[in-house]
Amino acid sequence: MEPFIKTTEQPSSYRHLETMPLHDLLAGMNQEDQQVPLAVQAALPQIEKLALAVVEAMARGGRLFYIGAGTSGRLGVLDASEIPPTFGVSKNYVIGIIAGGNIALTDAVENAEDDEEQGWKDLESHKVSKNDILIGLATSGTTPYVIGAMEKCRALGIVTGCITCNKHAPISQVADFPVEVIVGPEFLTGSTRLKSGTAQKMVLNMISTIAMIRMGRVLDNKMVNMQLTNQKLIERGTRMLIEKTGLETEKAKHLLLQYGSVAAAMEAYNKDTGQI
CATH class of the missing domain: 3.40.50.10490 (Glucose-6-phosphate isomerase like protein; domain 1)
Structure with missing residues (x-):
């Protein structure tokens, strides 16, 4: 050596x-x-x-x-x-x-x-x-x-x-x-x-x-489990939801804030709409 x-x-x-x-x-x-x-x-x-x-x-x-x-x-x-x-x-x-x-x-x-x-x-x-x-x-x-x-x-x-x-x-x-x-x-x-x-x-x-x-904390190339600790991240999360669901901005933002993360909001949305 x-x-x-x-x-x-x-x-x-x-x-x-x-x-x-x-x-x-x-x-x-x-x-x-x-x-x-x-x-x-x-x-x-x-x-x-x-x-x-x-x-x-x-x-x-x-x-x-x-x-x-x-x-x-x-x-x-x-x-x-x-x-x-x-x-x-x-x-x-x-x-x-x-x-x-x-x-x-x-x-x-x-x-x-x-x-x-x-x-x-x-x-x-x-x-x-x-x-x-x-x-x-x-x-x-x-x-x-x-x-x-x-x-x-x-x-x-x-x-x-x-x-x-x-x-x-x-x-x-x-x-x-x-x-x-x-x-x-x-x-x-x-x-x-x-x-x-x-x-x-x-x-x-x-x-x-x-x-x-x-460990499944990322979807595609997105930080779908990020904490919504400031306005920038809320806006980013809202854009992710719009991209995935086609929801209007205010509805997407409301859903995001209701469930606390993009991943949780997506899960709730898919369950409500019957999507996989």
């Missing part, structure tokens, strides 16, 4: 950023960002295996857990928080855990990511079980808080995956389904909130969206 090298910590190929013209800073960052989707594409076989494992866990009634620190942890919490309003499921369906707790979403918590025991303690508070699946998020692939939790899960027969941006990372060794998205050194040396964070966000988008599609 190749030796483990943190490419995420290697020096940027751009020098003297403080003297660069604004246009060159933008162009350089954009050039680096273009590498991200190609790196994700190269990791698609790994992502497919992990996505399938997530679908299988949810099909048996399990939950999806993300665990991470810093930017990785925030991205996991972000993805988890967007699932209920987008797909109309319980907030306990996908759960994001970040080292240091919720305060770490906005403030750095000193040494939180270095605690090898706390990750499991945080998971245990959610009564994690063999039905569930855990995805460890660590661009470096070395975060003790995350690896400690994953090691404990594996020992207890809980399925694990990971998303990292370093090849042959330690976190991959404790993951049943490792995903390594190799984006290379950052534009700003070591700043993994840039390319590495973008890569993680892209993979999280893919996994959670595919899981929800497979």
Whole structure:
């Protein structure tokens, strides 16, 4: 096996950023960002295996857990928080855990990511079980808080995956389904909130969206179970109902608000009209 090298910590190929013209800073960052989707594409076989494992866990009634620190942890919490309003499921369906707790979403918590025991303690508070699946998020692939939790899960027969941006990372060794998205050194040396964070966000988008599609929360290409939390979404839902039923706008909107989602409104409409 190749030796483990943190490419995420290697020096940027751009020098003297403080003297660069604004246009060159933008162009350089954009050039680096273009590498991200190609790196994700190269990791698609790994992502497919992990996505399938997530679908299988949810099909048996399990939950999806993300665990991470810093930017990785925030991205996991972000993805988890967007699932209920987008797909109309319980907030306990996908759960994001970040080292240091919720305060770490906005403030750095000193040494939180270095605690090898706390990750499991945080998971245990959610009564994690063999039905569930855990995805460890660590661009470096070395975060003790995350690896400690994953090691404990594996020992207890809980399925694990990971998303990292370093090849042959330690976190991959404790993951049943490792995903390594190799984006290379950052534009700003070591700043993994840039390319590495973008890569993680892209993979999280893919996994959670595919899981929800497979769990029947999408019809055709529409978010028919989205929560109607603002006027924009009510208008979107109304348009969906009009498209599917041919109802006038006000009737479609009334039906939508009466039943709370496009899916529920469609079910009621089809039942009343005798359609399948």
